[in-house]
Amino acid sequence: MDLDLGLLVVRLALGPMLIVHGWNKVFGGGGLDGTTGWFRALGLRFPAVQARVAAATEMGAGVLMTLGLLTGLSSTAFVGLMAVAALTDHRGKGYFVFKGGWEYTLLVAMVAIGLAATGPGAWSLDDALGLDVAGPVWAVVSLVGGIAAAGLLMAVCYRPAVKDAAI
Template identity: 25%
Template sequence: MSNSLNTWAPRMLSILRIMAALIFLAHGTQKLLGFPPSDGSPAPFTLSWIAGTIELFCGALLVVGLFTRPAAFLASGLMAFAYWLAHAPQSAFPVNNGGDAAILYCFIFLYLVFAGPGPWSLDALRKH
């Protein structure tokens, strides 16, 4: 059983990257493209608009696994910044301040900086 789990480990890295990126991308499409519908879109060049732009572009790059390490680094930094700017001042506890997702995104994307995109990615295809 251990061998079959080890065989799937690189593929699961790709699946983790794709799924986290799709959900991250949805935050950018909601902010900038109005889908899914929300209360409204941020004014251009505000912090929320800049975050949406990073979520949209880095999310798209991460979904397909292109320039994975730099995109993940930028996305991780954005989520750390978002946590400390928007969530931490509300409470010291992530479960109380709504920052759970920001922390998880931060560390998943930081992991991708070091682990890479996995085999199901455009980065992997570019290496061949």
């Protein structure tokens, strides 16, 4: 029971956080137009499509994680999202998030992989529905699948601007 409570607390921290990130991409200050501009500035091709896909993936994976439903698959989405964020917005800024670094993205991805390994606990829809989508294999799936999805997206859609070299 203590473990189940702990897993619920972790899910309630991780899932809603990602839901709000996705919500903000759509309804925050600049809305989808602002997110599209931001993604364009990051060097992502098809930024309007990327903005919508990122927001939908964040909200969808966040809801699944919060509910403890398809935990291994939602963890894979978390890892993919965080890998893309680390490679685009946080790249080259060092480790610490207060300097714009990748500390946050690494932590979120690792916690998601941990949940894929342990499962969401007894207080989850996975447990209620008898779904077995967690464990060591799912932790590897989350890591490898998330990184592979991020790599594919980066290969197809990442074209950062080349900065002029000072002579």
